[in-house]
Amino acid sequence: MALNLGFVVGILGVVILSHAAYSTVQYRGLLKIMEEEFSGPPLNVVVELLLGLVLCMWAALTVPGTFLSIHPHSEENRIVSLPANLDFMIFNHRARVFPVEMDLNLKH
Amino acid sequence: MVSKTEETQLNRLENQVDNGGGGAWEYLCLVRKLKVRRSEKVLKHGLSILNDIKKRSSLGPDEWTLYEQVAIAAMDCQCLDVAKDCIRLLRKSFPESKRVGRLEAMLLEAKGAWAEAEKAYSSFLEENPLDQVIHKRRVAMAKAQGNISGAIEWLNKYLEIFMADHDAWRELAEIYVSLQMYKQAAFCYEELILSQPTVPLHHLAYADVLYTLGGLENLQTAKKYYASVIDLTGGKNIRALFGINLCTSAIGQLAKGRNKEDKESSELQSLAATALEKDYKQRAPDKLSLLTTALKSLKVSS
Numbered sequence: 001m002a003l004n005l006g007f008v009v010g011i012l013g014v015v016i017l018s019h020a021a022y023s024t025v026q027y028r029g030l031l032k033i034m035e036e037e038f039s040g041p042p043l044n045v046v047v048e049l050l051l052g053l054v055l056c057m058w059a060a061l062t063v064p065g066t067f068l069s070i071h072p073h074s075e076e077n078r079i080v081s082l083p084a085n086l087d088f089m090i091f092n093h094r095a096r097v098f099p100v101e102m103d104l105n106l107k108h
Numbered sequence: 109m110v111s112k113t114e115e116t117q118l119n120r121l122e123n124q125v126d127n128g129g130g131g132a133w134e135y136l137c138l139v140r141k142l143k144v145r146r147s148e149k150v151l152k153h154g155l156s157i158l159n160d161i162k163k164r165s166s167l168g169p170d171e172w173t174l175y176e177q178v179a180i181a182a183m184d185c186q187c188l189d190v191a192k193d194c195i196r197l198l199r200k201s202f203p204e205s206k207r208v209g210r211l212e213a214m215l216l217e218a219k220g221a222w223a224e225a226e227k228a229y230s231s232f233l234e235e236n237p238l239d240q241v242i243h244k245r246r247v248a249m250a251k252a253q254g255n256i257s258g259a260i261e262w263l264n265k266y267l268e269i270f271m272a273d274h275d276a277w278r279e280l281a282e283i284y285v286s287l288q289m290y291k292q293a294a295f296c297y298e299e300l301i302l303s304q305p306t307v308p309l310h311h312l313a314y315a316d317v318l319y320t321l322g323g324l325e326n327l328q329t330a331k332k333y334y335a336s337v338i339d340l341t342g343g344k345n346i347r348a349l350f351g352i353n354l355c356t357s358a359i360g361q362l363a364k365g366r367n368k369e370d371k372e373s374s375e376l377q378s379l380a381a382t383a384l385e386k387d388y389k390q391r392a393p394d395k396l397s398l399l400t401t402a403l404k405s406l407k408v409s410s
Contacts, residue, residue, distance in 0.1 A: 072306055073342025075112045082309055083110060083143035086180075087244040088279045090252035091218040095186045100148060104182075106193040107159045 010059030016052035020045050109307065110142050118142060125153055132157055133167070140177060147184035154178035155190065172198060179211055183218040191215055206232065210241065217245070222253055240270060247279070259283060274303050281313070290321045308340040308348075315351055324362045331355035335376070343383050352380040357406040377407075 024041045031038050041049075069076050110118075121135040132153040139146055154174055157163045164171055179194035195215060198208045213228035226249065232242045243266045250259040263280045270276065281296035297314035304310060315333035318326045334355060337348035356377040381403050388396045 071342070072308075072340045073344065078112045078341055078344065079109045079307055079309060080112050080115050081110045082278070082307075084145035085275055085279050086143050086145065087241060087275060088248045088251070089145070089180075089184065090248050091183055091186070091214075092220065092252050095147075095184065100151070100185045100187060104151060104155050104187055104190055106155065106190055106197075 006059050006062040009055050010063060013052045013055030013057075013059055016048055016055065020048040020052060023048070110144065114138075114142055118144070122146075122149065125149075133163075136174065136177060140173075145184070147181040150177060150181035151185050151187060151190070154181065158194075172201065176207070176211065180214070183214060186218070188215070188218060191218065206236075210245070214245070217249055217252065222249065225249060238269075240266075240273065243270075244276065247276075251283070256283060256287065272303065274300055277303070285317065290317050293317050294321065306340065308337045308345060311337045311340065312345065312348055312351075315348070319351065319355060319358075322358075324359065327355050327359050327362065331359070331376075338380075346384070346387065349380045349384045349387075353377055353384075353403065353406050 020041075023045050027042060027045070028038055040046075071077060118135075118138055121131055121138060124130070125132050125135045126149075136150060136154055136157075139150055154177060157167075158171075158174065158178060167174065175194045175198050179191045179198070182188070182191035182194065192215065195208065195211050198205070198211065202208050209228070209232065213225050213232070216225035216228060226246070229242050229246055229249075232239060236242075243262070247259050247262045247266065250256075250262055260280070260283060263276060263283070267273070267276055267280065277296050277299050281293045281300065284290070284293035284296060294314065294317045297310060297317060300307075300310040301314060311333045315330040315337065318330035318333065331352060334348045334351035337345050338352070341348070343349070356374070384399060384403070385396070388399050
């Protein structure tokens with residue numbers, strides 16, 4: 001659901017941005033006819049641009065996934081134990097004296 | 109490396125599987141990924157999957173990984189019949205495999221047939237002299253026979269070739285600590301810190317070794333490493349907090365009269381003590397009185 005929402009917002013942002021581009025091109029065409037200098041896009045296009053930017057940014061930050069912590073002491077990164085050194089595992093320990101009390105067999 | 113979230117996840121899954129809540133395959137995958145040694149549980153739950161034809165065939169090619177995992181777990185629990193059956197099935201499907209050959213040699217080890225296992229490993233090494241796992245098995249075999257000096261010799265030879273293998277460095281450090289050869293162990297831990305500077309447990313082990321060695325300089329270094337553990341874990345490592353307290357009081361005893369940086373160190377100690385008290389209050393309020401008396405005795409002696 002969140003992905004879908006983010007995706008729709010992203011598409012909306014792109015549409016708004018392309019509409020802003022289209023209106024700027026049109027505005028320049030109009031200026032050429034009126035023979036005036038182009039100093040900057042009109043205010044409503046600037047507002048549209050900012051809105052599109054914000055929407056696109058929000059979508060780009062939410063759709064790909066959640067952020068992972070980079071702090072060494074966060075729960076995901078804090079190392080609490082090292083893996084057992086399984087390459088150096090040895091078999092003559094107390095299991096030899098205390099066998100597992102289970103009737104285990106591979107049945108095939 | 110087992111992080112805090114992974115540990116909680118493992119415990120949750122273990123609980124769930126033990127109480128018959130399903131998820132055995134996920135549990136076995138997690139055990140394999142985190143490389144923890146839960147042989148008895150792996151054996152029990154792995155066999156329950158392998159004996160159920162429907163579950164087993166749904167695994168697809170992962171079935172063989174499970175056979176290998178269960179075989180090793182069975183050797184660890186001394187259920188040699190199960191291990192033998194698993195290896196027999198693996199051998200039937202992979203007649204030429206060296207990995208299965210290794211398992212067979214490990215089965216010899218588990219039986220205690222050292223000479224035969226040694227023969228098998230040397231023939232593997234003749235074919236491929238750079239097989240790291242086989243080299244490590246030989247070290248383990250020397251250790252299992254009680255030949256610790258032999259194990260050290262093999263490990264040192266191995267580390268001359270594969271210097272970047274931090275598991276081997278850790279093993280060597282642990283062997284040295286078990287023999288109380290702390291200077292050598294400290295060297296190994298230095299190597300470990302160099303290769304994995306963000307793992308707080310190496311810093312902790314190094315600090316422990318230095319504290320055990322004693323002497324003013326070593327104690328001061330140990331305190332610094334305890335402090336770096338606190339830095340890396342955000343103060344959630346109880347052992348490091350205790351270490352700071354112990355180091356400070358030991359330094360205070362040694363450097364009586366010459367108190368140059370006394371003020372700074374006592375500040376660090378009181379901060380560590382406060383953190384400890386806070387943690388005890390939160391998690392074990394009934395043991396708080398024990399902690400306060402222990403801390404008081406440390407402060408009195410310094």
